[in-house]
Amino acid sequence: MTGSSSLRTAALQRPSRICVERMAKENYSFTVEPDLYKIDAFSAKVSEIVRRTKGNETGFRAGLIVIEACSNIVKHGELKEDDFISVNLEVGEEAVTITIEDASTKFNPLEVDDPNLENIELLQKGGMGVYLIKRFSKRIDYRYENGKNLLKIII
């Protein structure tokens, strides 16, 4: 089953350039603008898709992983405005797989040390996002190929 549609950032009532292409029954391909508003709307959409078949908890996890990973790219990746983030979402019977591809600076989240949870000052400044991605996923694979970060997260 194929088709396409565009999402709208409801809070802003302005068009989002997130493009969605439904490739198969449970396989979706997205292109997301490097913009925190758009990423938030995209995260909500991913949560909704996953929640439909996998329930609230997995839906929440999927949305959280997407917003943390994509926000990190926007905040730290030095992407150009026209450098979109590509995301593939596969909702399988056994697992949900999210693959994120971006052309920003090389960044391997698996090399990031876990934050010190005892120190709320440091925790507040950063480090929670990558930690949450690690804790809310079953497996993470990372590779840097042809100038792109490829992050595959299995929930």
Added chain:
Amino acid sequence: MFEFRLAKDEIGVISLEKRARITGETSSNFRKWQDTVDLKSCSRVILDGTNIEFIDSMGIAALISIYKTIAAEGNDLVLVNLSEEIKKLLNTLRLDRLFIVKDCSVAEAIKDLC
């Protein structure tokens, strides 16, 4: 978007006017908003999570900011009506040791605190 009211015994109650995601700019606005209300003079503060649809690390950082303001006066931040997913998120970050998380209504929390 955010509302504040004083209940009895100087207990402050923070709530969201409508269902919202505490992410990105909303988190920044939440942090700015807290400077406009007098949380320091509250005996305790209850945050009603009924309308918190979703929260990310930036939203959590905003909660920590509110906690710090309240804890500096030796008072507690009590979170009620959170979804199971948000409670699990707070547990994962071990923030349940900072915040008091209760499974009850705002009215019940006020009654317990008085």
